[in-house]
Amino acid sequence: MNGTELITLLSRNLESIGSxxxxxxxALFTAIFLRRNTKTDEFEKIKAGKFKEVADDxxxxxxMTYTEYYKANNFLTIAxxxxxxxxxHPRINTGAKYDFDWFVRFYEATGSVSDDAMxxxxxxxxxxxxxxxxxxxxxxxxxxxxxxKKDAELFVKICSHSFVMNESVYFLPNENEYLKCAGITYANxxxxxxxxxxxxNGFISFDLSISNEPQILMIxxxxxxxxxxxxGKPEKASITQYPFTEVGKELSTLISESASDExxxxxxxxxxxxxxxxxxxxxxxxxxxxSIRFEKRDLIHVxxxxxxxE
Numbered sequence: 001m002n003g004t005e006l007i008t009l010l011s012r013n014l015e016s017i018g019s020x021x022x023x024x025x026x027a028l029f030t031a032i033f034l035r036r037n038t039k040t041d042e043f044e045k046i047k048a049g050k051f052k053e054v055a056d057d058x059x060x061x062x063x064m065t066y067t068e069y070y071k072a073n074n075f076l077t078i079a080x081x082x083x084x085x086x087x088x089h090p091r092i093n094t095g096a097k098y099d100f101d102w103f104v105r106f107y108e109a110t111g112s113v114s115d116d117a118m119x120x121x122x123x124x125x126x127x128x129x130x131x132x133x134x135x136x137x138x139x140x141x142x143x144x145x146x147x148x149k150k151d152a153e154l155f156v157k158i159c160s161h162s163f164v165m166n167e168s169v170y171f172l173p174n175e176n177e178y179l180k181c182a183g184i185t186y187a188n189x190x191x192x193x194x195x196x197x198x199x200x201n202g203f204i205s206f207d208l209s210i211s212n213e214p215q216i217l218m219i220x221x222x223x224x225x226x227x228x229x230x231x232g233k234p235e236k237a238s239i240t241q242y243p244f245t246e247v248g249k250e251l252s253t254l255i256s257e258s259a260s261d262e263x264x265x266x267x268x269x270x271x272x273x274x275x276x277x278x279x280x281x282x283x284x285x286x287x288x289x290x291s292i293r294f295e296k297r298d299l300i301h302v303x304x305x306x307x308x309x310e
Contacts, residue, residue, distance in 0.1 A: 071111025
């Protein structure tokens with residue numbers, strides 16, 4: 001019986017286990033420690049979701065070393081946290097297939113993770129992969145494995161001052177004044193580049209065609225940024241930035257911190273200094289699907305706190 005078949009078999013006991021992550025944890029325990037022996041007493045306990053008890057039994061019987069026991073308990077702690085995150089984002093596509101090798105790599109990577117904050121990040125990855133297979137690549141697991149808590153805190157800080165453009169371009173503005181206000185140094189950017197999370201090339205830009213008709217450049221929380229050509233003629237606009245790598249973009253989905261509207265307004269003001277661009281920022285009134293209504297008043301050069309008093 002292979003890993004995928006084990007997941008399917010254990011999923012039938014999902015109601016009794018009371019855990020969405022349980023079948024995956026059980027399949028890993030069976031494949032790694034029981035050598036796919038589905039006739040043992042330990043396997044019956046696995047089907048009942050008694051993973052900690054199984055680990056204790058395996059340690060006592062000598063089938064698991066103390067090092068393996070330590071790693072197994074770290075994984076089980078992460079799996080328990082993942083169950084909580086999964087409840088907020090349950091699986092939608094029930095027909096998608098899982099890659100069991102991905103879960104084996106995940107297990108191996110999380111065995112030495114005992115820090116609570118880092119365990120929560122790993123738990124979000126596990127919950128996300130179970131909810132939507134192929135959400136996180138094997139490369140993302142390898143990068144995460146090399147992140148220290150300090151590295152993760154820096155990444156969270158960078159995310160909290162970054163923006164999304166066109167729903168796919170996730171970036172940190174390449175504007176010295178903006179970075180200084182955010183307390184972000186080029187050394188910070190180089191560190192994330194070294195970790196495989198961000199590009200540190202200062203010449204990367206997002207290019208787009210603009211005309212005299214305003215078009216949406218970005219949306220952030222309650223504000224929207226519009227861009228147009230100030231000359232009234234079609235032109236090319238270049239927005240310099242430090243973009244995230246694919247791994248960086250995947251991991252950014254785990255971070256609850258995001259750029260504030262104050263950051264957004266500050267960035268709009270900086271972009272508006274380019275006289276070839278007509279940049280404006282407006283308060284969003286309503287969003288329904290792809291339809292967005294916003295106030296006509298341009299908030300650039302206006303104290304954002306005034307928007308909260310209307």
